Amino acid sequence: MVVQRIVVIGGGAAGIGAAGAAKATDPGAEVRVYTEFEDVGYSPCGIPYVHGKEIPDFERLFLATRETYETSGIDIHYETKVTGVDVAGKAVSVHGEGSVRYDKLIICTGFEYAPLGVPGSGLAGLYYVKNIRRAMEWDTVLDGVKVAVVVEASPLGLEMVTALCHRGIETHLVDPDAWALAAATDPDIAGPVQDSWRQMGAQLHFNTTLTALSGVDSVRSVTTSDGEIACDLVVVCTKKQANTTLATSAGLKAGSAGGLVVDEGMLTTTPGVWAAGDCIEVPHSVSQIPIQGLSGSHAYAQGKVAGTNAAGGRRAYQPVSVPWGMVAGEWMIGGVSFSETLATALAIPHVVGVAEGISRARYYPGVKKIRVKLLAEPRTLRLIGAQMVGAEGIKERADFLAMAVRTGITIYELATMENVYSPPIGALNEPIALAAQNLLSGLAS
Amino acid sequence: MAFSRWLRATSERYLMIAAQHKLAVKYGVPPPRRPRGADLFWLRVYVPAYRAVPWRVRSAIMRRMPGSHRRTWTTGDRSRGQAV
Numbered sequence: 130m131v132v133q134r135i136v137v138i139g140g141g142a143a144g145i146g147a148a149g150a151a152k153a154t155d156p157g158a159e160v161r162v163y164t165e166f167e168d169v170g171y172s173p174c175g176i177p178y179v180h181g182k183e184i185p186d187f188e189r190l191f192l193a194t195r196e197t198y199e200t201s202g203i204d205i206h207y208e209t210k211v212t213g214v215d216v217a218g219k220a221v222s223v224h225g226e227g228s229v230r231y232d233k234l235i236i237c238t239g240f241e242y243a244p245l246g247v248p249g250s251g252l253a254g255l256y257y258v259k260n261i262r263r264a265m266e267w268d269t270v271l272d273g274v275k276v277a278v279v280v281e282a283s284p285l286g287l288e289m290v291t292a293l294c295h296r297g298i299e300t301h302l303v304d305p306d307a308w309a310l311a312a313a314t315d316p317d318i319a320g321p322v323q324d325s326w327r328q329m330g331a332q333l334h335f336n337t338t339l340t341a342l343s344g345v346d347s348v349r350s351v352t353t354s355d356g357e358i359a360c361d362l363v364v365v366c367t368k369k370q371a372n373t374t375l376a377t378s379a380g381l382k383a384g385s386a387g388g389l390v391v392d393e394g395m396l397t398t399t400p401g402v403w404a405a406g407d408c409i410e411v412p413h414s415v416s417q418i419p420i421q422g423l424s425g426s427h428a429y430a431q432g433k434v435a436g437t438n439a440a441g442g443r444r445a446y447q448p449v450s451v452p453w454g455m456v457a458g459e460w461m462i463g464g465v466s467f468s469e470t471l472a473t474a475l476a477i478p479h480v481v482g483v484a485e486g487i488s489r490a491r492y493y494p495g496v497k498k499i500r501v502k503l504l505a506e507p508r509t510l511r512l513i514g515a516q517m518v519g520a521e522g523i524k525e526r527a528d529f530l531a532m533a534v535r536t537g538i539t540i541y542e543l544a545t546m547e548n549v550y551s552p553p554i555g556a557l558n559e560p561i562a563l564a565a566q567n568l569l570s571g572l573a574s
Numbered sequence: 575m576a577f578s579r580w581l582r583a584t585s586e587r588y589l590m591i592a593a594q595h596k597l598a599v600k601y602g603v604p605p606p607r608r609p610r611g612a613d614l615f616w617l618r619v620y621v622p623a624y625r626a627v628p629w630r631v632r633s634a635i636m637r638r639m640p641g642s643h644r645r646t647w648t649t650g651d652r653s654r655g656q657a658v
Binding site: 306307308311312315316317320335336354382383384385386387388390391392393394409410412414415416417418419445447448469470471473474475476477478506509511513534537 | 576578579581582590592593594596597598601604605606607624625632633636637639641642643644645646647649656658
């Protein structure tokens, strides 16, 4: 029997998901993973919470050991860079190993932060949160940092501002937009987060552009459109851009979102080559326009699809509604699909319903407010987006609403939804239903 | 950068700035900075022109751009059709 060799480039969530699925689909296959880094099988998403001291150490972020992968038959080549791909010859060029043949190739090269594009970008003292070993080193540096600047209020930026404030560091957030996470949230959702950051001591510089970084060897100040901020550290949290250099050099095609073009099976434009994770783009379930730079859960699921199909199985991925949620400041925020800002930007016809509800029975200790905003298509009243801010229960609602968007649920259905009522975990009136009812009332009036 | 990617990135940037202006007024928060230089063209010419075109036409144009959406994708519930 011929043993197929499946090569995976990249050891992040997508790469490890792909390798595991490939091995599960074809246990006889030789599955080889190349990673530039020292480790695989950890959660980089947990790094900000170690910096913020919510998680006591980095070791807890590791999900599996090197031995775990060896035992499961996945051959991981650590600190080994793939320098080229020859799709015609079905081989990859590997630093230190030469040309390595493959039968199937899965590209999971992840993302790079968008370059700052200002003078001084090469200075030391710029922290790009990505690799856990570097994070461990930076965590020691943070002990001596008095003032830090976080550049851009991306999801990671929100987490890092919160983490640095928890750490007692004077934290400045510099962002060119009018409010935090403006690409995904609305001002009424971001507002409570920003207020809580100010109460935690953060200084927020919105509508502010970074123009330069200054220092002799290491950064000592940032210059912005609003003036200069002296600092010991800059945390770069710019947009995640697909890392497609290797793939596009080999002739694979990228789309308008910058990610590699794939189909529902994660097959690229080149036969025998699949791709998954932050290096690809996938269609949005409502607009069908491709988007890129999603979460670790998306990357892992895409990797599973790519690995299964590369090994000879059959699995399909769906267009995405992108449920998201996070802790920022003293709040949880989250949503799905379109925000009011994004729908307005794209000029997508929409109607909005908003409600403020509560997370538990009104008399139960620890009850918190939840603000829910629903967006619907005006003609059919199908749900096309949602936004939420509260102190608990955001993630579960975002997941539920993502299924509602995907399956075409309407505001009529949400307005009459049944809900769990139990004083410690749910109020009599579900805030989602209230927002839907308010939307219908608004239309009726 | 491919033209389609540049066009999309630049278009999205200015459409978002214009949307932030609208939402800032609606919710009473500070709006984005006043446009200057090349911003003026995009915000005063491109954005109004974009908005003047019906969504279904705009959507059809966007879907003709190269990308993953033009390959095979099975949606979860085909019976209800496209939402927007």
